Amino acid sequence: MPGQEVWELYGEQYRGCPFKIVTRQSANFLRAFQFYKQGYLPNGGNWIDQSAKMLDAFEVIEKELQAIDLEREKRRNQFKR
Numbered sequence: 001m002p003g004q005e006v007w008e009l010y011g012e013q014y015r016g017c018p019f020k021i022v023t024r025q026s027a028n029f030l031r032a033f034q035f036y037k038q039g040y041l042p043n044g045g046n047w048i049d050q051s052a053k054m055l056d057a058f059e060v061i062e063k064e065l066q067a068i069d070l071e072r073e074k075r076r077n078q079f080k081r
Helices: 022-036 052-080
Strands: 008-009 012-015
Touching: 022 052
Parallel strands: none
Antiparallel strands: 008 012
């Protein structure tokens, strides 16, 4: 049935869209990360003036994006053979 697909994230299965498990704080970190990538920091000053939680979130997001890019590259290389 549409909307009842089973999604697997980190070994756990979810019925329906996994977007529902994203907290408001996580969504805010993702939004702030987009501005960060464009050169804007959430708080005044430089990176040392940002909260440790924000910097940790950016690091996690960046690592996940790198893992996604690596997986995409592996899939592309499979089709080239």
